[in-house]
Amino acid sequence: MTIDEVTGLLRIISDFSDEEIEYYFPLVQMYFNQYRDIDAEQGDREKLVYLVASRIYYEISKLRINADISSFKAGDITVTSRESGLQKAKRVYEAALENAGGLVEDTGFVFKGV
Numbered sequence: 001m002t003i004d005e006v007t008g009l010l011r012i013i014s015d016f017s018d019e020e021i022e023y024y025f026p027l028v029q030m031y032f033n034q035y036r037d038i039d040a041e042q043g044d045r046e047k048l049v050y051l052v053a054s055r056i057y058y059e060i061s062k063l064r065i066n067a068d069i070s071s072f073k074a075g076d077i078t079v080t081s082r083e084s085g086l087q088k089a090k091r092v093y094e095a096a097l098e099n100a101g102g103l104v105e106d107t108g109f110v111f112k113g114v
Contacts, residue, residue: 001035001036001038001040001045001048001049001052003028003029003032003036005049006028006032006049006052006053006056007021007028007053009049009050009053010028010053010056010057013050013053013054013057013092014057014060014061014089015085016057016060020060024056024060024063027056027059027060027063028056031052031055031056031059032052032056035048035051035052044100047096047099047100048100050096050099050100051096051097051099051100053096054089054092054093054095054096054097055093055096055097057089057092057093058086058089058090058092058093060089061085061086061088061089061090062086062089064085064086
């Protein structure tokens with residue numbers, strides 16, 4: 001798995017511009033580094049790339065200012081927005097985690113064996 005594979009998929013699954021991805025690149029690297037040493041076969045590798053890209057998408061979405069209108073009514077007109085970026089990112093990440101969950105493990109607390 002390479003960081004280019006992850007950022008390439010991040011561009012596809014998110015609404016982030018190239019400038020935003022560049023702006024958040026230190027965060028991208030941080031999350032990528034958490035998973036880069038996982039040794040996976042080709043099919044699992046694709047799942048892992050998707051998991052990492054969706055995790056980054058979700059984490060960046062939590063940081064972005066999101067002013068989505070959920071519902072607004074003025075007289076006879078009602079405006080309802082689509083799913084917010086954060087909600088979408090969370091759904092994508094949860095689906096990827098479910099799909100590739102066997103590839104990653106929770107190492108937990110450092111002293112859990114004590």
